[in-house]
Amino acid sequence: MSPPRKRADVLLVERGLFESRARARAAIEAGLVTADDKQVSKPSETIAEDAVIQAEPAHPYVSRGGVKLAGALERYPIEIEDHVCLDVGASTGGFTEVLLANGASLVFAIDVGSSQLHGSLRDHPRIVSMEETDIRSYEGKRLPARPDVVVIDVSFISLKAVLPVALSLAAASMSLLALIKPQFEADRKHNKKGIIRDTAVHREICDDIAAFAASLGCTDIEIFPSPITGGDGNIEFFLGARRG
Structure with a gap:
């Protein structure tokens, strides 16, 4: 048998x-x-x-998000060492882990979920875990320190809904890397079973996000593909930008 x-x-x-x-x-x-x-x-x-x-492990990070941000930093380098950072949509902590590995002095890790941050990061002295927190609830408020670096990876919501608040919390001079997920930006008519394949739709979404970032005072704006796809197979992009 x-x-x-x-x-x-x-x-x-x-x-x-x-x-x-x-x-x-x-x-x-x-x-x-x-x-x-x-x-x-x-x-x-x-x-x-x-x-x-x-x-063998596919990557050394606590999640695939680490692969994405590490690749984005190679394409769009920003200064992280000794800087305060804000990770919006921290989830398991892939982005946060990369920030720490690059010398971040402190990371505010914000996520609407709970008990998601990986055990290896949960009690890290340079992480302020802010679970069950919607970044939009911080409109008009301040964090204990103003971040010089902002990274964003959110799902089921448009990046445009969180970007203004995230930037308002940051220092006047700051750097940004934000993941653009077309499936959460596109109109329903373009969103077949959650997968966006039309490159014209990708381009339209990316151009719209770039223009929106510019309207918020961002400069040095670049849009480029994420080094890997999303877990559902969607092609994703990064918005890299600076201010001040």
């Missing part, structure tokens, strides 16, 4: 090779997992429970 089989991503977590199915999927999709010397081609592939599995 053949041994029982399980989904690859599930088995990897059960074996203790990865702490979550998301990280297991990332490694599989990067071609870094083999079972009995054969490459595992997709997370849903079933493999024998007694298979000899070899796996």
